Amino acid sequence: MSGPNTDYDPVEVAAVSPAEVEAARDAALAAIAAAADLEQLKAVRTQHAGDRSPLALANREIGALPPQARKEAGQRVGQARGAVSQALAKRQAELEAEHEARILVEESVDVTLPTDRDPVGARHPLTTGAELIADIFVAMGWEVAEGPVIEAEWLNFDALNLGPDHPARTMQDTFWTEPADNHIVLRTHTSPVQARTMLTRTPPIYVVCPGRVFRTDEYDATHSPMFHQVEGLAIDEGISMAHLKGTLDHFATSMFGEGITTRFRPSFFPFTEPSAEVDLICFVCRGSGLDDDRSGACRTCRGEGWIEWGGCGIVNPRVLQACGVDSSRYSGFAFGMGIDRTLMFRHGLEDLRALFEGDVRFTTAFGSEL
Amino acid sequence: MKAPVSWIREYVDLPAEVSTEALTDRLTALGLKLEGIVAAGAEIQGPLVVGRVLTKEPEPQKNGKVINWCTVDVGAANGTGEPQGIVCGAHNFEPGDLVVVVLPGGVLPGGFEISARKTYGHVSAGMICSAPELGLTGDGAGIIVLPPDAGRPGDDAFDLLGLGEEVVEFEINPDRAYALSLRGIAREAALGFDVPFRDPADRPLPDVDGKAWEVNVDDPVGCPVFAARLVSGFDPTRPTPEFMKHRVEQAGMRSISLAVDITNYVMLELGQPIHGYDADRVAGALGVRRAHDGERLATLDDTVRELSTEDLVITDDSGPIGLAGVMGGATTEMSATTTRILIEAAHWDAVSMFRTGKRHRLISEAGKRNERGVDPLLPGVAADRVVELLVQHGGAIAEPGFTLVGSAPERPTITIATELPARLSGIAISAMTTVEQLRAIGASVTEHEQGSIDVVPPTWRPDINAPYDLVEEVVRIVGYDQVPSVLPRRATGRGLTRTQRLRRRIGRVLSGAGCVEVISFPFVGEATFDRLGLPADDPLRKTIGLANPLSTEEPAYTTTLLPGLLEAAGRNVGRGAPGVALFETGTVAFPSDNGPAPIYGVHTRPSDAELEKLVEALPVQPQHLGVVLAGERTRAGWWGPGTTAGWSDALAVVRRLADDLGVTVDVAAAARMPWHPGRCAVITIEDVEIGHAGELHPNVCKAFGLPARSAAAEIDLDALMAAAVDVPPGPVFSTMPVAKEDVALVVDAGVPVTAVEAALREGAGDLLESVRLFDVYTGEQIGSGKKSLAFALRFRALDRTLTEAEAGAARDAAVAVAAERVGAVQR
Structure with missing residues (x-):
């Protein structure tokens, strides 16, 4: 069928007649438009644009026409085939797009399914809390000093003006290691780190000492034989209580927000003179002492408007003397507070023991904020 | 107070x-x-009145109790003047006694409303009150019986009892x-x-003549001042006046008897502890000395105490009759028949008082004051005040004579610059203010021209001994609220130390690996180590003992973090957690056996050599890391099954950490409790052991309530941190196409994968980018005692695409070395 049909009578060839060509084209276009999917379109393509389609056959007949008729017939058939081919391409594109869209629809999932496949870790709030505090001081140009938890009695007590008969030595009930005359204790505060710092460095000294400390307290909701403290020490020329107040106000504001500052009350600590208790403006009621709807007492500060935060003062010259700091040239301030207690009121924790039980539900609740 | x-x-x-x-x-x-x-009692609502008991009829009840049916005269308070019928359960009163009656309509503390009600067959119109029922201290053993002269029936009892004060x-x-x-x-x-103060201690005293009682003080350091007075004709039956009883009780002490109450009242008033002796029971002169070895004393609290040669005692001819300044003795105690009272008021050395109190575990109101330091000018004053009150309220006669031995110790003169309070407080405090305020606290101040002052602190302030003590006095009066807030500006720190940064990093890596940090108590005992299955001679059992542990079960500081971690894991599992992964970083301690830590003086800095000795005496306290993984490690869900923690998870955590820190750790099989003997790895850095990881021994899992196959690791964090790479070099890698070659090697089952891998690396040469084991096969096809290891090798050159021949040659070289080193046969 590839060659011209020479004995064909062109007059008899109706296939290239305008009416036939038009009819074939219209039939093709209608079938294309009616094809509902790619499968159907494929069949339509074979039927109306394939080698045996009417228009293909008509095209083949053109060669058999007399030369004067060929041009016109050629144009007519060519236009018809072009229209069909265009319509096919267009419909093909449409159906392909529909097909792809349908696949995406079919692949949709329930996005509310759980995704908790991997284990969740967390750092302990006491660790991150101590880091938060350390960062506030590091940002002020302070350094973080550390020391051993099992400590020499001399560093834990004597060097800090807590002589053998000092009442505070029994106030802080101490774990002694065996034998007791070894003069080695579980440190009762992080102050020996301050002593170590003064003994080994020359002023100016600006250090903050977070760490674990021990006292022989029975374990209950508010007491623990092990807890955490952060203490600070500044030794420099011209240090005064004003610098202590400035530092603690800055600390309080950094940790609890704008407007939260401190107040001092006279107190007594062997290592400082003058000594003060530090209270913090309650960061929940902002000092009003009232709860949210202003009908009852604030639960965080129990209506006081202030929260007891820690102790502080000007470093007693006797401590400077024992630690080799020239007290005629330098003065210093020191402060200390409980990290555990600070977290308890910061987060409204009721029971201290939650910090040491290791229940992952407790620790993961803090995320990595703290 | x-x-x-x-x-x-x-x-x-x-x-x-x-x-x-x-x-x-x-x-x-x-x-x-x-x-x-x-x-x-502030919330009590009347009528609360004085009543006189007229009749008291005991009536036994069926339940065995005896109640009293009473009639009580309450004057006109009930509106009728007729006696009031009241049922009372107490028995400590008789007709004629004055009592406290709350009449119907009254409300007692706790909103307890009183009305006339039928009970025990009578209409009880009111209640006869006990002290606790009115919110007062005192024993609730009976009702309040007022002194006969307390008032008349019908009088308001509210003020009489000091209620609402x-x-x-x-x-x-x-x-x-x-x-x-x-x-x-x-x-x-x-x-x-800033208003006038009337000093109750400001009273004229009789001349000292030493005739009240003979007193011999052998230890004037321990007892600088001793005053004695004597009264006779005291009426021991007299009750304590109401005002005094209330005040003593309001101050938190118990009212005992008139004589005792008076000594306590004066102690509260002045701060000077006083002791009263039954003078008829004191034999001969009083003495003050340190106790002799082996002496014993029965004190007022019915305890026989072994005395120490450091204890100060009061003696008479019979020996010690009192633990000086802390507690009196039983033999000379005042009783219900005492009529002659010897009054002692003395000033004691505070340190001796503190030591005695501590030694005998005695906390008394007297001891509390004496060990903190009392005004040494008070003994004579206090004794005189007691005499006055015994005469006034006890009908006693003051015997002539006033014994006062010793004198108040000198107060130091402290010289300070007048600007010191301003300098140390940061408040603008003038020299004038400094002088004024020091005088206001009772110090005597002498001004010098050069801006300095001499200050002698008052006798009642033994705490003031140095310049900074004076600063606190001035600043507290000026007001701590006046201290300005100023930031110091000279801090020039260099940020966190290497170790501090590393510790944070370690915490982040471990939490990123899905582990939750815990903080446990470091206390352990033999039983703890038994639960870990440690052999008797395990070095971890050599602990630092605590002389005063909270629990005798856990009397030592721990040498391993695992017990706390395993307990916490068991707690989580016990509370229903399907799986748990925990870590802890903390101090463990090992005895150094370097003898006692020295105690140095505090007046100068110890030398460097002395400090070194101090530090050397301390235990070795490395930082450890512990990890425990139990139960579900990754969760099962709609995506498919989860995984259960096992030995490899523990190693994975350690390796992940080491990788992050840039440390190469090596792993080899080991057998060590508390781990499974066939599933424990020793971890080393350059052949130095830093810890272990693996599956826990089944017995240990059981002991701690953990699921089978739970895993753990513990490593020396100090060693790991020491090896950490501080500045990781920038990596160099090729962007050329990769050439992948997989090989399966059959080796003896006992050959560790790391050995095969090392051989492959060695043989593959520089073109090898990575080698990774992706499958292990054991089975019939390769014969027993063998295993087949499938490795994926990736080759890549920095500068060109490798040809198939190059990659193949490198692979063959790798396999050849593996064959040579570990007998590997390619499948």
Whole structure:
């Protein structure tokens, strides 16, 4: 069928007649438009644009026409085939797009399914809390000093003006290691780190000492034989209580927000003179002492408007003397507070023991904020 | 210290408009911290009246109880003047006694409304009250029986009982012993409001003639001042006057008898502890000395005490009759028949008092004051005041004679620059203010021209001995609230140390690996190690013992973090957690056996050599990391099954950490408790052991309530941190196409994968980018005692695409070395 049909009578060839060509084209276009999917379109393509389609056959007949008729017939058939081919391409594109869209629809999932496949870790709030505090001081140009938890009695007590008969030595009930005359204790505060710092460095000294400390307290909701403290020490020329107040106000504001500052009350600590208790403006009621709807007492500060935060003062010259700091040239301030207690009121924790039980539900609740 | 406000006001002219809150605010600002204000019985609503019991009929009840049917004269208070019928369950009264009656319509503390009601077959119209029923202290063993002269029936009992009186409780710091008295609190109030103070200690005293009683003080250091007075003809049956009883009870002490109450009352008033002896039971002269070895004393609390040669004692001819300044002895105790009273008021060395109190575990009101330091000028005054009250209320006769041995120790003269308070406080405090305020606290001040002053602190302030002590006094009066807020500006720190940064990093890596940090107590005992299955001679059992552990079960500081971790894991599992992964970083301690830590003086810095000795005596305290993984490691869900923690998870955590820190750790099989002997790895850095990881021994899992196959690791964190790479070099890698070659090698089952891998690396040469084991096969096809290891090798050159031949040659070379080193046969 590839060659011209020479004995064909062109007059008899109706296939290239305008009416036939038009009819074939219209039939093709209608079938294309009616094809509902790619499968159907494929069949339509074979039927109306394939080698045996009417228009293909008509095209083949053109060669058999007399030369004067060929041009016109050629144009007519060519236009018809072009229209069909265009319509096919267009419909093909449409159906392909529909097909792809349908696949995406079919692949949709329930996005509310759980995704908790991997284990969740967390750092302990006491660790991150101590880091938060350390960062506030590091940002002020302070350094973080550390020391051993099992400590020499001399560093834990004597060097800090807590002589053998000092009442505070029994106030802080101490774990002694065996034998007791070894003069080695579980440190009762992080102050020996301050002593170590003064003994080994020359002023100016600006250090903050977070760490674990021990006292022989029975374990209950508010007491623990092990807890955490952060203490600070500044030794420099011209240090005064004003610098202590400035530092603690800055600390309080950094940790609890704008407007939260401190107040001092006279107190007594062997290592400082003058000594003060530090209270913090309650960061929940902002000092009003009232709860949210202003009908009852604030639960965080129990209506006081202030929260007891820690102790502080000007470093007693006797401590400077024992630690080799020239007290005629330098003065210093020191402060200390409980990290555990600070977290308890910061987060409204009721029971201290939650910090040491290791229940992952407790620790993961803090995320990595703290 | 509890103080009734009315008592405070007796000695200080506080303006009436100063409220109790204003007073306590000011005193708190001065350093006497308010603990609380109570007004006992303030909520009682009348009528509460004095009644006289007319009749008392005991009536036994079926339940075995005996009640008393009483008629009580309440005067006109009931509106009729007729006796009031009241049922009373108490028995400590007789007809004729004055009692306290609440009539129908009254409301007692706790909203307890009184009405006439039928009970035990009578209409009881009111109630005869006990002290606790009115919110007062005192025993509830019976009802209140008033002294015969307390009042008349029908009188209002509210004021009579001191009900509704405000009592303030202060927390007194150890340096403010003077405030353990009304005298001291009133003095502070006067200071706070700048109003006149009337010193109750300011009274004329008789001349000292030594004739009250013979007193021999052998130890004037321990007892610098000893005063004695004598009264006779005391009537021991007299009750304590109501006002005194209330005040003693309001101050938190028990009312005992008139004579004892008077000594306590004067102690509260002045701060001077006083002891009264039954003079008829004292044999001969009083003496003061240190106890002899082996001496014993029965004290007032019915305890026989072995005395130490450091204890100060009071003696008579019979030997010790009192533990000086702390507690009297039983043999000379005042009794219900005592008529002659020997009064002792002495000043004691505070350190001796402290030691004696501590040694005998004796906390007494007297000891509390004596060990903090009492005004040494008080003994004579206090003794005289006691005599006055015994005469006034006990019908006693003051015997002539006043014995006063010794004299008050000298107070030091302290020289300070007048600008020191300003300099140390940061407040603008003038020299004039400094002088004024020091005088206000009772110090004597001598001014010099060069801006310095000599200050002699008052006798009642033994805490003031040095310049900074004076600064605190000035600043607290000027006001701590005046201290400005100024940031120091000279801090020039260099940020966190390497170790501090590493510790944070370690925490982040481990939490990123899905582990939750815990903090456990470091206390352990033999039983702890038994649960870990440690052999008897395991070095971890060599602990640092605690002389005073909280629990005898856990008397030592731990040598391993695993017990705390395993307990926490068991707790989580016990509370229903399907799986748990925990880590802890903390101190463990090992004995150094370097002898005792020296105690140095505090007047100069110890030398460097001395400090070194101090540090050397301390135990070795490395930082450890512990990890435990139990149960579900990744969760099962709609995506498919999860995984259960096992030995490899513990190793994975350790390796992940080491990788992050840039440390190469090596792993080899080991057998060590508490791990499974076939599933334990020793971890090394350059052949130095840093710890172990693997599956826990089944017995250990059981002991801690953990699921089977739970895994753990513990490593020396100090060693790991020491090896950490501080500045990781920038990596170099090729962007050329990768050439992948997989090989399967059959080796003996006992050959460790790391050995095969090392051989492959060695043989593959520089073109090898990575080698990774992706499958292990054991089975019939390769024969018993063998395993097949499938490795994926990736080759890549920096500068060109490798040809198939190059990659193949490198692979063959790798396999050849593996064959040579570990007998690997390619499948």
